[in-house]
Every structure is written in C-alpha cells, then in structure tokens.
Amino acid sequence: MKKTTILAMAVGLFVSAMSFTSCDKNNDNTMTVKPTLYDSLGGTTMVADPRNSGVMIEKGRLGIRSVVDSTIFVIAADSKLNSYFQPLLAEVTAGNTSGLTALSKSLTDFFCVATGAKNFTYGGKNMVAAHDPAQNPRMNGKSDNAAFDQFIADLVVGANQNKLPANLINSVGALVNTLRSQVVQR
Numbered sequence: 494m495k496k497t498t499i500l501a502m503a504v505g506l507f508v509s510a511m512s513f514t515s516c517d518k519n520n521d522n523t524m525t526v527k528p529t530l531y532d533s534l535g536g537t538t539m540v541a542d543p544r545n546s547g548v549m550i551e552k553g554r555l556g557i558r559s560v561v562d563s564t565i566f567v568i569a570a571d572s573k574l575n576s577y578f579q580p581l582l583a584e585v586t587a588g589n590t591s592g593l594t595a596l597s598k599s600l601t602d603f604f605c606v607a608t609g610a611k612n613f614t615y616g617g618k619n620m621v622a623a624h625d626p627a628q629n630p631r632m633n634g635k636s637d638n639a640a641f642d643q644f645i646a647d648l649v650v651g652a653n654q655n656k657l658p659a660n661l662i663n664s665v666g667a668l669v670n671t672l673r674s675q676v677v678q679r
C-alpha cells in the first residue's frame with residue numbers, strides 16, 4: 494500500500510475518533526447520524542453567556558469552557574503539574590492575564606472541535622508542537638506518562654466541579670487518552 498494511502502487512512506481514523514461522530518446505515522439504506530459528544534455536552538442550543546452580559550453562547554461551548562477554566566485552576570494549584578506551566582503562572586503572578594485568556598480560548602476551541610462542534614475552529618499548535626518545549630517555550634519541560642495521567646485526574650476534578658455527568662466525563666477522558674502519544678514526549 495502506498496505511503497500516502499496509509500497516511501490518508503490514519504488521518505481519517507484520527508479525525509473520526511476525534512469528533513466521536515458516526516453514521517449508521519439503516520436496513521432501508523438511509524443513514525442515521527449519531528449525536529456527537531459535543532451534542533451530548535449541550536450542542537448548538539444558544540444560551541445566555543454568564544460571563545458576558547447580553548451575549549449568547551452555544552451550550553456545548555459554555556460547558557466546555559467552564560470545564561477548561563476550572564481545570565486550569567486545578568492544574569495551577571497542583572504541584573505535580575504546575576511547574577510545566579511556569580511561564581504562564583509567572584505572567585499571571587505579575588498581573589498579566591493575556592496568556593491565560595489565550596490558553597482558555599485555545600483549549601476551549603480545541604475541545605469544541607475535538608468533540609464534534611461545527612461552528613468553531615482551532616488555530617493553535619498541533620498537539621506534538623504544543624507540548625514540545627523546543628517548539629513551544631511556554632511548555633516548561635517534556636511531559637511523561639505520570640504527568641499525563643495527572644492532567645486527566647485534574648480534568649476529572651474540573652469536570653466534577655461543573656457537575657458533568659459521569660458518562661460524559663468518561664467520554665472526554667477516552668478522547669483525551671487518544672492524544673497521549675502526541676503529548677507524552679519522554
């Protein structure tokens with residue numbers, strides 16, 4: 494098999510795993526589109542954004558943003574993980590929250606797209622580059638498996654703080670785990 498075909502198949506597999514979406518062929522040859530994880534998280538239903546008065550936001554995005562922001566605070570307080578975020582934490586300590594705001598948006602965009610949202614794009618680094626200190630000086634050292642496990646544990650704490658149901662936490666955990674080999678680099 495040609496290298497390009499293998500690459501195309503790998504990309505295809507990755508993309509479908511990332512969005513957790515799938516189609517089932519019915520007996521009468523029609524297709525049923527199963528809801529994505531993003532749909533389960535609230536999907537495109539518009540709700541008031543509690544953070545921006547008068548602004549509406551997709552319920553799925555609001556849920557993801559809430560979990561992301563809670564998780565960032567859990568990580569910041571976690572001595573097993575916060576040293577990796579040293580540049581960010583130094584900025585925040587000095588009163589500069591621009592990097593924090595950018596990370597919150599970037600992670601929110603990433604998880605929206607990864608769970609199957611259609612109305613957002615992720616414009617940040619790919620997961621290998623984002624977690625390679627040589628390509629991202631904001632990553633203070635390479636992650637090992639223990640740090641990755643701790644990241645998932647902190648994500649679960651952040652999700653529980655937002656009362657995400659256990660089945661959705663499991664789905665998000667499974668999704669995150671598909672990225673382990675890209676993030677863990679030592």
Ligand code: HEM
Pocket residue numbers: 574577578580581592596599600603616617618619623624631632633635636637640641644669670672673676
């Ligand atoms: C599957 C799990 C993970 C996902 C989906 C993820 C996702 C991301 C994303 C989207 C960014 C922003 C990249 C950009 O804007 O260009 C980022 C940055 C970063 N990630 Fe991760 N990450 C994961 C695991 C980890 C782990 C385990 C660590 C630490 C051991 C880590 C440490 C960082 C750091 C330090 C940054 C830079 C933060 C800053 O902007 O100051 N990440 N990550």
